[in-house]
Amino acid sequence: xxxxxxxxxxxxxxxxxxxxxxxxxxxxxxxxxxxxxxxxxxxxxxxxxxxxxxxxxxxxxxxxxxxxxxxxxxxxxxxxxxxxxxxxxxxxxxxxxxxxxxxxxxxxxxxxxxxxxxxxxxxxxxxxxxxxxxxxxxxxxxxxx
Amino acid sequence: xxxxxxxxxxxxxxxxxxxxxxxxxxxxxxxxxxxxxxxxxxxxxxxxxxxxxxxxxxxxxxxxxxxxxxxxxxxxxxxxxxxxxxxxxxxxxxxxxxxxxxxxxxxxxxxxxxxxxxxxxxxxxxxxxxxxxxxxxxxxxxxxxxxxxxxxxxxxxxxxxxxxxxxxxxxxxxxxxxxxxxxxxxxxxxxxxxxxxxxxxxxxxxxxxxxxxxxxxxxxxxxxxxxxxxxxxxxxxxxxxxxxxxxxxxxxxxxxxxxxxxxxxxxxxxxxxxxxxxxxxxxxxxxxxxxxxxxxxxxxxxxxxxxxxxxxxxxxxxxxxxxxxxxxxxxxxxxxxxxxxxxxxxxxxxxxxxxxxxxxxxxxxxxxxxxxxxxxxxxxxxxxxxxxxxxxxxxxxxxxxxxxxxxxxxxxxxxxxxxxxxxxxxxxxxxxxxxxxxxxxxxxxxxxxxxxxxxxxxxxxxxxxxxxxxxxxxxxxxxxxxxxxxxxxxxxxxxxx
Numbered sequence: 001x002x003x004x005x006x007x008x009x010x011x012x013x014x015x016x017x018x019x020x021x022x023x024x025x026x027x028x029x030x031x032x033x034x035x036x037x038x039x040x041x042x043x044x045x046x047x048x049x050x051x052x053x054x055x056x057x058x059x060x061x062x063x064x065x066x067x068x069x070x071x072x073x074x075x076x077x078x079x080x081x082x083x084x085x086x087x088x089x090x091x092x093x094x095x096x097x098x099x100x101x102x103x104x105x106x107x108x109x110x111x112x113x114x115x116x117x118x119x120x121x122x123x124x125x126x127x128x129x130x131x132x133x134x135x136x137x138x139x140x141x142x143x144x145x
Numbered sequence: 146x147x148x149x150x151x152x153x154x155x156x157x158x159x160x161x162x163x164x165x166x167x168x169x170x171x172x173x174x175x176x177x178x179x180x181x182x183x184x185x186x187x188x189x190x191x192x193x194x195x196x197x198x199x200x201x202x203x204x205x206x207x208x209x210x211x212x213x214x215x216x217x218x219x220x221x222x223x224x225x226x227x228x229x230x231x232x233x234x235x236x237x238x239x240x241x242x243x244x245x246x247x248x249x250x251x252x253x254x255x256x257x258x259x260x261x262x263x264x265x266x267x268x269x270x271x272x273x274x275x276x277x278x279x280x281x282x283x284x285x286x287x288x289x290x291x292x293x294x295x296x297x298x299x300x301x302x303x304x305x306x307x308x309x310x311x312x313x314x315x316x317x318x319x320x321x322x323x324x325x326x327x328x329x330x331x332x333x334x335x336x337x338x339x340x341x342x343x344x345x346x347x348x349x350x351x352x353x354x355x356x357x358x359x360x361x362x363x364x365x366x367x368x369x370x371x372x373x374x375x376x377x378x379x380x381x382x383x384x385x386x387x388x389x390x391x392x393x394x395x396x397x398x399x400x401x402x403x404x405x406x407x408x409x410x411x412x413x414x415x416x417x418x419x420x421x422x423x424x425x426x427x428x429x430x431x432x433x434x435x436x437x438x439x440x441x442x443x444x445x446x447x448x449x450x451x452x453x454x455x456x457x458x459x460x461x462x463x464x465x466x467x468x469x470x471x472x473x474x475x476x477x478x479x480x481x482x483x484x485x486x487x488x489x490x491x492x493x494x495x496x497x498x499x500x501x502x503x504x505x506x507x508x509x510x511x512x513x514x515x516x517x518x519x520x521x522x523x524x525x526x527x528x529x530x531x532x533x534x535x536x537x538x539x540x541x542x543x544x545x546x547x548x549x550x551x552x553x554x555x556x557x558x559x560x561x562x563x564x565x566x567x568x569x570x571x572x573x574x575x576x577x578x579x580x581x582x583x584x585x586x587x588x589x590x591x592x593x594x595x596x597x598x599x600x601x602x603x604x605x606x607x608x609x610x611x612x613x614x615x616x617x618x619x620x621x622x623x624x625x626x627x628x629x630x631x632x633x634x635x636x637x638x639x640x641x642x
Contacts, residue, residue: 008246009154097253101153101281106251108242128245136246 011144279339321361373405451476
């Protein structure tokens with residue numbers, strides 16, 4: 001089981017950041033590596049169990065299922081159903097926590113997955129840097145650091 | 146149930162922060178609100194179930210039990226076992242998480258507790274600001290790269306900047322001993338940290354307890370260090386979380402920690418009381434400790450009732466005069482026991498109905514003669530060795546002997562059985578236990594200031610010395626040649642403020 005953990009600080013209250021990231025169909029609106037997204041079966045994007053299908057900017061196609069969404073904990077958990085990365089049992093959580101000292105947000109994005117052992121280091125770096133950290137960089141650009 | 150949560154980002158790796166906060170018994174080394182902490186029953190600091198027993202800088206005692214410690218999750222949970230601060234069912238959690246973006250640390254500190262009705266807001270603020278935010282600031286100052294630390298929004302940052310310390314003069318001792326040990330020293334008052342206030346002192350009270358500290362009779366301070374228990378002055382600046390004090394306000398204090406013999410001082414804000422306009426700085430320094438003593442002796446150790454007969458030793462001294470004035474006002478019959486006719490006049494002026502002097506008759510015979518053979522209901526005795534036996538003999542049946550000092554030396558051992566001859570109640574009160582929380586100090590000073598404002602009490606300033614003349618002040622006090630209260634004035638301001 002491989003684990004990825006990435007965290008950052010966003011310069012806006014957690015409620016505001018959450019408005020942006022809670023939209024399970026909204027990745028193209030803020031994440032730079034995702035170009036288009038739709039929810040299968042016309043389900044609402046906050047219906048737990050819904051599936052988003054999106055295309056990466058390099059052309060790769062991904063389907064993910066929403067497993068949990070909490071407006072109380074500002075957290076969103078999802079699994080990969082289909083992707084070009086070659087991962088199994090991939091479950092990820094994006095979670096926001098208010099920093100009371102200065103209206104900032106502590107943002108955590110983590111994942112666990114199985115893969116061929118020789119690819120683990122490469123995939124951990126790819127997911128941690130190119131997906132999670134790039135997402136944080138975009139949020140910091142939008143909301144401040 | 147009240148929930149409090151505070152969090153911050155510390156600009157240091159998680160290992161550096163965890164190393165500091167993981168030590169369950171180490172908080173007295175970093176947290177500004179904790180004065181001293183011990184682990185009970187020989188437990189280890191990382192042993193689940195360990196109980197830390199500690200004193201806050203305001204004097205309150207707290208015992209807390211370690212419930213959870215996780216080096217994997219950087220998480221620590223603890224609960225209050227018992228506490229002078231009324232936080233019921235208090236369970237707190239401290240958790241650190243790494244901020245991988247920049248190798249920083251997210252630190253969350255939260256708790257749930259119950260508060261007595263009406264005190265919810267005050268206690269929430271105490272926990273959130275006085276404990277959690279003050280703790281964040283203290284650890285930040287230790288681990289962040291710059292010596293001052295990056296200023297953080299939400300916390301005003303005048304914390305421990307080395308370049309903002311104020312220099313001043315003080316009187317300290319290098320070892321226990323006689324008055325010759327009192328020597329001038331340079332003092333530095335650092336910028337006030339969380340919960341602290343910095344004072345420019347204008348008058349300092351001299352008390353007999355200072356002599357006990359100097360000689361080592363009481364181990365309230367370890368040399369080298371400054372002496373002194375009380376002073377008045379003006380607030381220079383306040384640290385984060387201090388809400389009820391502002392620069393320019395006149396304040397005073399009378400309490401440990403010892404160290405009042407100086408011109409500038411940084412001290413816990415909780416120890417300081419604001420002075421009403423009708424009490425000037427010299428009066429406060431001369432009268433606060435003695436007046437607080439008189440308050441708890443007459444109202445708490447023995448609530449004096451109208452019609453009772455009191456015997457007060459040293460009725461012309463600092464505390465003695467106040468005891469005579471206040472007891473007279475309360476309707477008691479006051480007998481003073483002193484040594485000279487001059488002091489007898491002072492005692493009578495203070496309200497003593499009778500004054501007895503050493504003569505052919507013993508003290509107890511004189512007291513019995515004045516009370517129709519009954520004796521005194523209450524005796525306030527700070528003389529000690531030379532007076533104790535006479536006090537027992539002068540007491541009425543079921544009387545109350547309050548021994549609050551030993552100016553003539555140790556009383557030594559007494560057979561409790563001999564007290565049965567009078568069914569004696571004996572008290573040996575200690576200033577600290579009546580004044581060790583801000584709430585107790587507030588209650589005592591409220592009644593004291595009211596009594597001064599209504600002229601029930603008048604504080605007589607006997608002698609003023611320059612701070613640099615502290616040796617002479619101690620010699621005069623020890624030789625019993627003083628009447629009224631002795632004060633020291635920091636030198637730059639002269640002796641006639």
